[in-house]
Each structure stands twice: as structure tokens, then as C-alpha cells.
Amino acid sequence: MKRSLENISYENRTVKKNFDIILISGKKLFNFSSNDYLSLSKNTKIINESKKWSEIYGSSLSSSRFVSGNLDKISVIESKLSEFTGKEKSLIFSGGFLMNSTLIPTLTGNTLGQRNKVEIFSDKLNHASINYGCYLTRQRVFRYNHLDLNHLEYLLKKSDKKTPKFIISETLFSMDGDLANVKELRVIAKKYDAVLYLDEAHSIGIYGKDGSGCAFGKKYEKEIVVGTFGKSFGSFGSFVSTSEDYAKKIINFCGGLIYTTALPPSVYASIHAALKIVPKLNKERKNLLENSKFLRTKLNKLNIDTGNSQSHIIPIILKDEKKCLKLKKKLEHKGFFLKIIKSPTVLKGTERIRLSLTSSMKKKSLSDFCESMKNILT
Numbered sequence: 001m002k003r004s005l006e007n008i009s010y011e012n013r014t015v016k017k018n019f020d021i022i023l024i025s026g027k028k029l030f031n032f033s034s035n036d037y038l039s040l041s042k043n044t045k046i047i048n049e050s051k052k053w054s055e056i057y058g059s060s061l062s063s064s065r066f067v068s069g070n071l072d073k074i075s076v077i078e079s080k081l082s083e084f085t086g087k088e089k090s091l092i093f094s095g096g097f098l099m100n101s102t103l104i105p106t107l108t109g110n111t112l113g114q115r116n117k118v119e120i121f122s123d124k125l126n127h128a129s130i131n132y133g134c135y136l137t138r139q140r141v142f143r144y145n146h147l148d149l150n151h152l153e154y155l156l157k158k159s160d161k162k163t164p165k166f167i168i169s170e171t172l173f174s175m176d177g178d179l180a181n182v183k184e185l186r187v188i189a190k191k192y193d194a195v196l197y198l199d200e201a202h203s204i205g206i207y208g209k210d211g212s213g214c215a216f217g218k219k220y221e222k223e224i225v226v227g228t229f230g231k232s233f234g235s236f237g238s239f240v241s242t243s244e245d246y247a248k249k250i251i252n253f254c255g256g257l258i259y260t261t262a263l264p265p266s267v268y269a270s271i272h273a274a275l276k277i278v279p280k281l282n283k284e285r286k287n288l289l290e291n292s293k294f295l296r297t298k299l300n301k302l303n304i305d306t307g308n309s310q311s312h313i314i315p316i317i318l319k320d321e322k323k324c325l326k327l328k329k330k331l332e333h334k335g336f337f338l339k340i341i342k343s344p345t346v347l348k349g350t351e352r353i354r355l356s357l358t359s360s361m362k363k364k365s366l367s368d369f370c371e372s373m374k375n376i377l378t
């Protein structure tokens with residue numbers, strides 16, 4: 001067994017404003033492994049809104065949204081979310097893992113008690129939750145080479161013309177930090193009359209107009225966009241934004257929405273508050289992406305392989321678990337906390353250390369990190 005859970009702690013982050021520091025065994029470390037891309041988990045407006053809703057509505061809604069948990073405020077947040085993503089209808093789920101693994105069987109007509117023939121075309125590096133969702137459909141899944149739209153088309157051309165098709169891709173890949181070509185995916189989906197399912201977990205809040213994601217707007221009618229609030233929104237939960245018709249199907253058949261307790265009021269409150277704040281953070285987004293480029297360039301100058309990263313997610317690809325472990329330990333000694341990504345999360349032989357940047361990180365900390373890397377490597 002390779003995995004273990006590491007205990008971490010924090011000082012009072014909102015008071016000390018040391019947003020990117022974590023404590024491990026009492027030692028302060030600069031955290032390069034958080035998905036709090038816009039540093040919103042420590043935003044006082046969001047925290048205060050959460051406190052307020054807890055005081056008014058209590059700590060839990062204590063039942064599914066389909067029983068007595070559908071607090072009226074949720075539909076208001078969902079409408080705001082639809083304006084933000086530019087889609088007709090949005091639904092808020094619990095965690096994104098639960099959503100992807102139950103939504104894909106639902107939308108393909110293969111949830112419990114249903115069986116409908118479909119063909120699914122899924123990028124080989126899609127997230128585990130998408131793979132679970134595909135697996136649970138019990139239908140044929142074609143995994144096309146990562147970002148290789150020629151391979152996708154090759155597989156589509158060979159497929160059965162009469163069988164309904166689904167294409168599934170992340171818009172920003174979580175372990176590589178590279179971006180899918182959404183425009184081209186839409187063209188291909190239209191050509192083969194396929195449903196296009198896009199996961200914006202790592203791009204919502206950062207890319208697109210005012211952070212509205214790579215898939216903003218109603219550009220293709222058979223499109224489903226999902227994302228999570230656990231990353232750039234500084235909260236928890238997930239969402240799907242799509243057409244009225246797909247939303248009806250989800251409300252009627254998706255177990256991951258129907259048979260689970262609604263999120264706590266404090267969480268809906270933080271999503272509500274973040275939705276007001278995220279569009280205003282253009283300066284933070286620009287800064288985050290500029291800092292990411294700055295770090296990537298510096299790492300590349302040290303001959304470090306960062307793959308095809310184009311974003312705030314930067315892998316240090318060492319292709320060997322032991323090498324990753326050695327580097328992690330040395331960097332930890334110098335005050336940096338990083339996570340190793342091993343197989344099966346990534347393919348064997350592509351093991352890496354994954355850096356994720358947040359908007360509160362300063363260039364000085366990134367330069368210090370590169371200096372430490374240089375000292376270790378020379």
C-alpha cells in the first residue's frame with residue numbers, strides 16, 4: 001500500500017494573512033499543493049456570509065433537496081450561476097466526484113434500472129470521477145489519446161453511426177495544466193451529433209470572461225458543463241450548467257442529486273458570496289497567470305520538464321516515484337510543501353510533483369523556490 005494520510009494544520013490564516021502557509025508537525029511550510037487558486041477560502045466576506053447563514057438556517061438542511069432540504073435560496077444561487085456560465089439552467093450538487101460518477105450514467109440513459117446503448121469518447125487523462133461515471137454506464141468507452149483530436153475523430157469515424165455519442169473532456173487538465181481546445185471539440189461534437197460534456201473543475205474562476213470558464217455561453221446546444229466549488233471558489237460542492245431539457249432529466253434520474261443530503265447552509269452561503277466576488281477578480285487572475293508563466297520559465301531554464309503546462313498548474317515531471325520522493329524531502333527541508341503524484345493517478349513512468357499556484361503567492365516566494373531548486377540540482 002503506497003498511500004497514507006498526512007496530518008496538516010494551519011495558524012489562524014485570516015488573522016495572520018499567511019494564506020499559503022501550512023503546518024506539518026509544527027513546521028511552517030509554503031504550500032504549493034492547494035487548489036485555492038483565487039485564495040478565496042480565506043476571504044472575510046465569504047466567511048461572514050457563511051456564519052450568517054449558519055446562524056439563520058442552522059448547521060444542516062438535514063435532508064435531501066427532494067425532501068425538505070431545498071432551501072429557497074438555492075434556486076436563486078443556481079439562477080446566478082446560469083448567468084455566470086451562460087447556460088439555461090444550473091444545478092448545485094455535493095462534491096464533484098459524486099456528481100461526475102452519477103451524472104454520466106444519468107445523461108447517457110444508463111442509471112440504475114435503465115439500459116440504453118451509447119458510445120462514450122473520453123480523453124485518456126480525464127479525472128478519476130469521470131472514469132467512474134463512464135464505468136458505471138456499463139457502455140462502450142473509447143479513451144482517446146490525451147488532447148489528440150485526430151485520434152478522437154478517427155475513433156468517431158469508425159463508430160456505429162446510429163448509436164448516440166458522448167464526448168467527455170476536462171477543459172484544464174488537473175495533473176498536466178494543459179488546456180483542451182473547446183472550440184474544436186464543439187466542431188467535432190456537432191459533426192458527429194455527439195453530446196459534449198466538459199469538466200471545468202480547474203478552469204472555472206480563472207479562464208473565460210470574468211472567470212466564467214472556457215465553455216462560457218450557449219455555443220453548442222448539446223453541451224453539458226460541470227465544475228466544482230472546492231477550488232477557485234474557496235468552498236465545497238459542484239455544479240452542472242446545461243439546457244432546460246438536460247436539467248429535467250437530471251432532476252428526475254440522477255441519484256447523486258436525489259438521494260443525498262443537501263449541502264449545509266454555510267456552504268451555499270459561501271458559494272453565493274463567491275459568485276459575487278469571482279467576476280471582479282480580473283487583476284488576481286492576470287497576476288496568477290503571469291506568476292505561473294514566470295515560475296514555469298524559471299523552472300524550464302533549470303532544465304526541469306513541466307510538460308505542456310500552460311496554466312497555474314505546473315507539473316515537475318520526473319518520471320520516477322523515487323526521484324520525486326527525494327526531491328520532495330529536500331524541498332520540504334527548505335520550507336516548501338509539495339505533493340507527489342504517483343500511478344495510478346498518472347500513468348506509470350510519468351510520476352511528478354504537482355505545483356499549483358494561488359493568487360496570493362508573491363513573485364518573491366516563487367523566486368525563492370527556484371533558488372532552492374537550483375541549489376538542490378547543482
Ligand SMILES: Cc1ncc(COP(=O)(O)O)c(C=O)c1O
Pocket residue numbers: 094095096097098100127129170174199201202228229230237238
Ligand atoms: C477534473 C475534476 N473533476 C472533478 C473533481 C472532483 O471534484 P470535488 O473535489 O468537488 O469532488 C476533481 C477534483 O479534483 C477534478 O479534478
